[in-house]
Amino acid sequence: MTSHPGQSPTPTVVEPDWSTAGVLGAARGARDDDGPIGTEQLLAALTDEGSTARRALADARVTKTVMLSLLRDRAGRADAWTSTDDIARSVDIQVALGEHAAKGVQLTGAARRAVDTAMATAVQQRAKKLTTIMLLRAVLQDEQSRAAEALRICGTTPAAVIALLDGAEPDPDDGLDLMLWKTRDGLLGHRAYRSLGFFKRWLVISAGVNWASTPIAWVKMETEVHVKWLGHDEQRTEHLLLAVLATHEVAVHYPHLAAEGLAGADLLDTRYAGGRRLHEMGVDYASVWAAIDRDQSERFALGAEDSRVVGKYLDAAASDSGTGPLVEALLRDDTRARRLVEALGAVGG
DSSP states (O other), X not given: OBXXXXXXXXXXXXXXXXXXXXXXXXXXXXXXXXXXXXXXXHHXXXXXXXXXXXXXXXXXXXXXXXXXXXXXXXXXXXXXXXXOTTGGGOEEHHHHHGGGSOTTOEEOHHHHHHHHHHHHHHHHTTXXXXXXXXXXXXXXXXXXXXXXXXXXXXXXXXXXXXXXXXXXXXXXXXXXXXXXXXXXXXXXXXXXXXXXXXHHHHHXXXXXXXXXXXHHHHHHHHHHHHHHHHTOSSOXXXXXXXXXXXXXXXXXXXXXXXXXXOTTOOTXXXXXXXXXXXXXXXXXXXXXXXHHHHHHTTSSOOOSOOSSOHHHHHHHXXXXXXXXXXXXXXXXXXXXXXXXXXXXXXXXX
């Protein structure tokens, strides 16, 4: 064991393996400006490497997309976190990692303790390398850290992730209708939108693009996939209506993603006003899907074609930050979407 003046004892330094070295580098890049690496950055970096650590976090619905969204949303905000991550006791990263760490970077007190704990585990297990599993388990031990706070924001806990690391079966049911799981997986980054093409898909995954923060772009993606899921040949306004409702219901279920960058504004008054309006009229995703199915069997005909193509509605809505004007246009014009809503007996408008 070695020690440093004014600091807790540090275990013998064990060299990180390649994955762990990559995590430490990614955590450095995820910092807010030039501040110290905190446990929240370590957690974010652990969502982007290929071991059991990443899979356990993903099974808890804590993905790279989710964590990068949380970090972006909280960057530079004084009220971003309730946990300090013991930033007052920040130390140079080389105190914990020796020559295996880059110079001029600090760890928060909580992050340093996590690294120390992971090192102690490696020594106890006589491991030749420090692994991501060791690091994640160490990060999860501190219930007062920003990493633990981030997990709670995501609707899970350190204990739940530890259970997954220990072999617990993941529960895919988060309370959403089963029919919305594919839309949810697209948001969380579990599923890529194939229509983007290979290079754009790579960019979206690499940047951790949060579709819930750009609802019109998300509606466009979901409209395209819903046409395929229904086995239809072309996009119509009923597909657009279905996509608005799908994104709305998933966004409301994942407010920590839908509210990115809103600075306290009500996402239902801004980004998802269109979906809220439809819900207040008594229209939801399941009812619209069922109605479109009935239309296919000619028991619930939606009548003539739309006067404007779907792309025109999306282009007009792109200048706004939410779905309110899009739904307004769909219900104002003589669209198949409007006829469907009227046929459902919706009230209001």
